[in-house]
Amino acid sequence: MVPFLALVRKDLKLFFSDRRSVVVGILVPIVLASFFGYLFGGQRGDAETSKVSVLMIDQDGSDISHDLMAQLAGDRMLNVKPSTLDAAREAVRKGKATAAIVVPKDFGRNAGRALFTDANKPDLSLLYDPSHSMELGLVKGILSGAVMQSVSKEMFNGSSGREMLDESLARVENSPELSPEDRKALRDVLSGARELNERRAGTGQGALSGGLTIPFQTRDEAITSGGNVAYNGYAHSFGGMGIQFILFMGLDVGITLLMLRRTGLWQRLRAAPLSRTTLLGSRTVSASLTAGFILAVLFTFARLVFGVRILGSFPGFVLVCAAFSLMTAAFGLMIAALGETVEATRGYSVMATLVLVMLGGSWVPTFVFPKWLQKLTVVVPTRWAMDGLDAMTWRGLGFSAALAPIAVLLLFTLLFGAIAVMRFRWRTDG
């Protein structure tokens, strides 16, 4: 046991003796996690959300188009500015605006007509930046509601609305396609609207000043660990960055071991009466302890600065961290076992680590992946680590939710460890 403990103690001593490296190794994930946490909802709703930039080209100049502009400009999700068609096209092409809405001539009149009858619906052109296709849906949704409200308001309030009602009534009366019953029903609706419009206009009141609006509003509720606990985006980002940097530390363990095999130190270690279990096992333990230390520092920082809390099972959180740390150490040993030269190994293992990090959801959550890729990530250990940390932090799930990630991570530890033991070249001649 004395040699085993000495080997572990020596590794930890060497790790902590390079203070600059320790500080950088902890500071970099903290900075990146803080940044990503801020980007992905870490602001907890109290910071200004970045608005979607939209340009509006009003070729109509009607009351409806003016009202539409005012409504869109008042939306908290959009930043709307008037523009010309050429300027808007150029701005979208250059990425300076996400979308441009072109309100064509006679849009108001034609939209009013189309509200109650099957008159041709006018086009509303939308120019958009294809790299922002997700925001396009948002703009379309807001635009639909605003157009409906502006057109209906004008129909029931404005002078052009009265004209359009008269025109619509005339069209209803003259339409040969309508049955007498349908004609009567439409005549009643339009006459009622005109009567209401005229009566309100006579009294100087703005009847139905809001126009037709979407007849519901959503009430959003984030389902987290408890009713009073808001989602904290930093919880995910600190877990993700922790996983990424600890994997890189594991990679470093492997590379260091490969380099060690070229040195006199390896000869001295091999000349001593030490078993292979002692040599590889001590390395696993020291790397796991280092990984655990890094995770502890990261989450302590996240707790103190960003209020990230372990809302689920604390033992579950500790065990997920421990299982991931062990998996990382075994991953490092496997790299050392499979690596031929330091240079080549560094290249392909960095690539493998980045793929593991990316597929594990450390950078962006896995739900944004295509379905097939989401299924594929089940075989990626980092995905389980990420799920386990999410479950134990902001999701606030119980210990049972940690069991599957812990079990899978330990299985990967065994797999990587077995490959490392089987393929490790003990003799210096390879």
Added chain:
Amino acid sequence: MLEVNGLTKNYGKLVAVDGVSFRADSGATIGLLGPNGAGKTTTVSIIAGLLSPDSGEVLIEGRQVKSDTDPVKLKIGLVPQDMALYDQLSARDNLTFFAALYSLSGAKATQAIDGALQLVELSDRAADKVATFSGGMKRRLNLAAALLHDPQILLLDEPTVGVDPQSRNAIFDNLEALKKRGKTLVYTTHYMEEAERLCDRIVIIDHGKVIADDTLQGLHKLLPVANVLAIELDRVSGFDPRPMLSLPEVKSAGLVAGTLRVGVHDLVGAAPGVLRWLSDNGHSYHHVSSEQPDLETVFLTLTGRSLRDA
């Protein structure tokens, strides 16, 4: 104490060690002398258990090392050619770690570490990081690390590589002190002076084979020459000494560190003929001296090449 029998080691088509055999009795110092790439380090690595031979065996007190944790390994201390120290740790921390590898802890470890530091005269620098040490000090600490578990056999693989003469002398003093304590030393080097100074018996290896194994006196008896003419030529480049062997008085001829060394039996009788041959063949010289033959001459005689140039 140590028996090496018919060791062979191949790396593909390259035969690194070819049937090497020798023995080192208790308290003896054996020098493995040979040029770079002769197979010395491979031989030492096999003895230390770092490499497995393709054939042959190593017996330590009559026993083979059978596993990584075989207690027989406690009888061996290895001083690798490459520095085997952690620069970021202090000298004492390094030795504490290496002592622990042999299950030494507490007072026993402290005693062993203090003794080793004292032997290599680094007690006053025990608390300093190895990174602050000179090359010579590192070499001495490298030696100390192999002594902690008090091994009976010490394998020293070119322990003076890259050190200044003063540090080399310090290491020699350390090794002579160990000799006096009755340790068995196996010392690899390509410096003949080191082998001559330290070793009771010298095993000359070339191209993986043992070409001579004897005491210094015994090796000298192998020589066909009693004297060496050392001639410093004005121009060394392009000079080929082999044609000189056609002279009846000349038994060996070679360039060693830029000096032409000619082995002869009768110095007075042979010198005029040698110098005349040089003049006749257009080779001028500016200094001539005579020397007693040394290991360099032995190697030259046995292989036709210089140790350093081989």
